[in-house]
Amino acid sequence: MxxxxxxxxxxxxxxxxxxxxxxxxxxxxxxxxxxxxxxxxxxxxxxxxxxxxxxxxxxxxxxxxxxxxxxxxxxxxxxxxxxxxxxxxxxxxxxxxxxxxxxxxxxxxxxxxxxxxxxxxxxxIFINNKISYVRNQNNNIDWPKTIKYMNPVISNKQVAYLEFVSRKKRTDESxxxxxxxxxxxxxxxxxxxxxxxxxxxxxxxxxxxxxxxxxxxxxxxxxxxxxxxxxxxxxxxxxxxxxxxxxxxxxxxxxxxxxxxxxxRHFHVVWEKICSFLFANMSANNIMPNPFWQVNDKSIKTSQIPDVMLRNKNQLYIIDAKYYTLYKNLKGLPGWGDLVKQFFYLYTLKDRVDNIREMFNIFVFPGTSNEIIKYYGKAAVEGVESLGHIYGFTLDVSKALKMYAHYNSNQMKKNLVEVVQRSI
Incomplete structure (x- = not known):
């Protein structure tokens, strides 16, 4: 078996x-x-x-x-x-x-x-219905064929057809x-x-x-x-x-x-799509400033765009979908490059989104839990408290796949906001 x-x-x-x-x-x-x-x-x-x-x-x-x-x-x-x-x-x-x-x-x-x-x-199963034509059935009369092939009867200067050509569907099961x-x-x-x-x-x-x-x-x-x-x-x-x-x-x-x-091969791109579907309600396009290189007379811009942005009234959540394995010994967590990039997102967005009083940096990792979103921990830079924290949460993989597969975000934006506010 x-x-x-x-x-x-x-x-x-x-x-x-x-x-x-x-x-x-x-x-x-x-x-x-x-x-x-x-x-x-x-x-x-x-x-x-x-x-x-x-x-x-x-x-x-x-x-x-x-x-x-x-x-x-x-x-x-x-x-x-x-x-x-x-x-x-x-x-x-x-x-x-x-x-x-x-x-x-x-x-x-x-x-x-x-x-x-x-x-x-x-x-x-697909069934191929073929059309056949029969005489003298009153259902589904095919008038063009009736006029073409049947002889009318003329009475009192009016044309009448006593015989008809009708369309009939038959199933061609072979x-x-x-x-x-x-x-x-x-x-x-x-x-x-x-x-x-x-x-x-x-x-x-x-x-x-x-x-x-x-x-x-x-x-x-x-x-x-x-x-x-x-x-x-x-x-x-x-x-x-x-x-x-x-x-x-x-x-x-x-x-x-x-x-x-x-x-x-690289599921992180799918994980980003899942997190965007579940949590995003605004775009960072035309908001984030672009880094650039100036070489001689040429200027070349590069892009920096957060994976997901969620606005809740006067709060802004900057979310990065992190497709990492979380080990019990805390090995392999996001390092300096990932942290600095996330801190910089918040820094550059501070004065670029109107009517925002609070901003939160969020990492979302794949995990398994009875809770669909669960607080994992937080990251900071030692001695530079002004940068704030990046808060890590796990998103239950089974439930996330189900919602994405069925095009159902299931109030996940509201859920994330509530879990963040309850956890930090």
């Missing part, structure tokens, strides 16, 4: 190779997503990976704690998929940062599989597009279902035929592209795009590159 906990890990945590219950294969190391030193492996990405040994691997962000409840773990896996899918949709990916390539040709997109599952739950959709949704449930708490729907069992034994995958891709041109509904066109995305990921002729991956 599948134990999904055996497949779940946390970025930057050390795991003994002797205790691993999954076979990582070799490609994950070749891709630089994992490294092994002295019989210890460390994952260097956040997301999902299916190894060359068909092992499904889930890597959660720093600060996350794998729960005892498998139901909660399945929910967190689903939220992580939706978080990365949302980030994929809203951001321009840097190839160095991510392996999310929906149309790269050698990666099957788990993002597409996830979308197809959700679409199926809402809309079911349509290849229906079969392609069913087959791919079946494969999507087979891959993701056990990890996100979804059982295989009985109506998909009939699509468990090896479609690729009948057709070359490139022929299927070409067919779906042609069918897409004949569809008009936005949902059906988008459905075809996702089917193509999934199929292209399986079209690689090289076994070594035929892998599934939805993985971000």
């Amino acid at each position: 599948l134990n999904i906990k055996d497949h779940c890990f946390i970025e930057n945590v050390k795991y003994s190779t002797k205790k691993l219950k999954v076979n990582l294969g070799v490609n994950i190391f070749k891709a630089g997503l994992c490294e092994e030193i002295n019989q210890v492996v460390i994952f260097r990405f956040v997301g999902f990976y299916i190894s060359d040994n068909n092992e499904f691997i889930v890597v959660f962000p720093k600060g996350y704690k794998i729960p005892d409840s498998e139901v909660q773990l399945s929910e967190d896996i689903a939220n992580l998929i939706n978080t990365l899918s949302r980030y994929q949709k809203e951001s321009n990916f840097d190839p160095e940062n991510t392996q999310i390539f929906g149309d790269a040709g050698n990666y099957t997109s788990l993002s597409a599989a996830n979308w197809l599952i959700k679409d199926f739950i809402t809309n079911g 349509n290849l597009l229906t079969r392609v959709h069913g087959y791919i949704v079946y494969q999507s449930f087979k891959i993701l279902g056990p990890f996100i708490g979804l059982k295989m729907p009985p109506e998909l069992i009939e699509y468990n035929n090896e479609l690729l034994q009948e057709y070359d995958i490139n022929q299927i891709i070409h067919f779906v592209e042609q069918e897409r041109n004949n569809l008009f509904s936005d949902r059906e066109v988008h459905l075809c795009n996702k089917l193509i995305e999934f199929l292209k990921g399986n079209s690689s002729a090289e076994a070594d590159s035929n892998i599934m991956c939805l993985a971000v």
Whole structure:
């Protein structure tokens, strides 16, 4: 029986190779997503990976704690998929940062599989309704064809039709597009279902035929592209795009590159997006002064912009999303550079935002706690009390992923203000 906990890990945590219950294969190391030193492996990405040994691997962000409840773990896996899918949709990916390539040709997109599952739950299998024409049915009369093909009866100088041409919809259940959709949704449930708490729907069992034994995958891709041109509904066109995305990921002729991956190498950019979504209500653009270099007759500006700014009446919160692992021995906390930058943000904003009486410097770290936001500690510069403090808080990773994935900020701005005021 599948134990999904055996497949779940946390970025930057050390795991003994002797205790691993999954076979990582070799490609994950070749891709630089994992490294092994002295019989210890460390994952260097956040997301999902299916190894060359068909092992499904889930890597959660720093600060996350794998729960005892498998139901909660399945929910967190689903939220992580939706978080990365949302980030994929809203951001321009840097190839160095991510392996999310929906149309790269050698990666099957788990993002597409996830979308197809959700679409199926809402809309079911695609059914191609064909229009046929029949005589003498009073419903859905096609008047142009009736006038063209039927002979009228003229009585008292009036034209009357005793026979009609009517439109009739019929379902083409043998349509290849229906079969392609069913087959791919079946494969999507087979891959993701056990990890996100979804059982295989009985109506998909009939699509468990090896479609690729009948057709070359490139022929299927070409067919779906042609069918897409004949569809008009936005949902059906988008459905075809996702089917193509999934199929292209399986079209690689090289076994070594035929892998599934939805993985971000540098999750700090996603953490910044999450914190901005939850807490930001104003922009620092056109407020922060720009540092510049003056070289000969040329002036080159650089930017300095806080990750997140939150205004609450006459208070200003300057927030930096810190994607750090917080160790019990306090090792690896933000150092001089991070602290000075944050102090400088407050210093330069003092007289640039109207009607502000109080300003607070905040670091937000990923963590796990019953409280969604929890006070961690504060930083200062010894002997320079005038700089004030930078207050650190942890944001529960599980709850943050859920809110970001479901586009629900859930009064987090108010919550942060209350926790800050209660803690300092």
